[in-house]
Amino acid sequence: MPRWLVYRIVMSISEHTLRIATRQSRLALWQAEHVAALLRNKHPGLKVELVPMTTQGDRILDRPLANIGGKGLFIKELELAMSEHRADIAVHSMKDVPSDMPPGFMLAAMLPRADPRDAFVSTHYKDFASLPQGARVGTSSLRRQCQLKNVRPDLELITLRGNVDTRLRKLDENHYDAIILAAAGLIRLGLESRITEYFKPEQSVPAVGQGIIGIECRDDDARNIAYVRALNDAQSWQCCVAERSFAQRLEGSCQSPIAGFATLSGDRLQLHGVIGSPDGKEMYRGAHIGSIDDAEAIGVRLAEELLKDGAGPLLERLRQESP
Structure with missing residues (x-):
């Protein structure tokens, strides 16, 4: 490649700022910062900024997600920011991304999958099998509720909303005997020590996309799609x-x-x-x-x-x- 062309490419990258739309929870910010660091490493000179925002799914915490529109509520505001060119890409936990992408948007990359398992977290019981009859278990997921009730119909399953730190605080305040969370989120936040037991995937089949970070782009944004696709992990994608x-x-x-x-x-x-x-x-x-x-x-x-x-x-x- 001619030296002048290399120089032009490097200058083009250094003059471009890529803006990442992200939720403001500690886990979402960790994921966005992780993607930002990978992009800077893959494309030296590229400027990357975060655009934090609060979504409707973050604001409504007094009702189960299933009753207010599902997990898509976590990403609509991020997509609006992209459509209005206030942000260029959005970083998501793939388990929060609906199966149908809205017109004008596409998934451009998925990172290597972290631990996909569900995690049992309790301050009083060493594992799921130790829970007494009628134990109070916190979970926000119908998927988890279904599988837990199938093997333990005696359990009292209680809606658990909020970010990871909020959920752990509610457990520590004895609102629940145990809570079920995604292992990947706890590990990413340095909270692996809070995990009492890992469910085997056959005990609690994970959510679609659990443990995978995905990156969404506008489908007409060829430049940023190219930047993002350099991060794609083919195995996670398939x-x-x-x-x-x-x-x-x-x-x-x-x-x-x-x-x-x-x-x-x-x-x-x-x-x-x-x-x-x-x-x-x-x-x-x-x-x-x-x-x-x-x-x-x-x-x-x-x-x-x-x-x-x-x-x-x-x-x-x-x-x-x-x-």
Whole structure:
């Protein structure tokens, strides 16, 4: 490459500022700062700034997410900032990103997956099996509620909202006997010591995209898409494609407990999926395996198998019950 062209590229990067829209929680800021550091390292001279903001999902804490519109409430304001050119990209926990991307936006990259498991956290009990009859367990997730109730219908599951620090404080104040959180978030915040037990993925199948940080761009923003794509991890991407296509094919509402978790072994991808009722009394489980190159098709096939097994009427009933 001619020296003059190298100089022009370097100058172009140094004159450009990439703005990251992010929620203001400590975990969201950690994730955005992590992406910013990776971008600066990958593109020396690139200026990266954070644009912190509070989303509707952060403001409404007195009701379950499923009753106020689902996890998409965490990202709408970030997308609005991008559409108004107040920000260029947004950093998300992929488990918060709906299966359908809104027009004008795209996922440009996903980082290597962190620990995808659910974590049991308690100040009084050493593990989930030690919980007494009727124990109070805090969780904001219908997916977790469904799977926990399926094996322990005696538990009193109580809505738990707020950021990680707020949830831990409520546990320490004895509002709950235990709480369930994503292991990845606790580890990223240096709170791994608070984890009492890790659930095996087959005990509590993780949420679609759990443990993966995703980066969203405007789909017409070629320059920033190119910057971001340099960070993409192909394995995380393919696993998340399988999981998201599974959820998308099911067309579940925010009242639908759906879990999907993909793993890789060489060039083979295995996807485990769960659909259930919030009370855990009705549950459909399955798995499908295939080539990593067929990730999207694997998700669709598993969804269709579970629908054929009887999950369809359950999902339709949950859609009708959705507020």
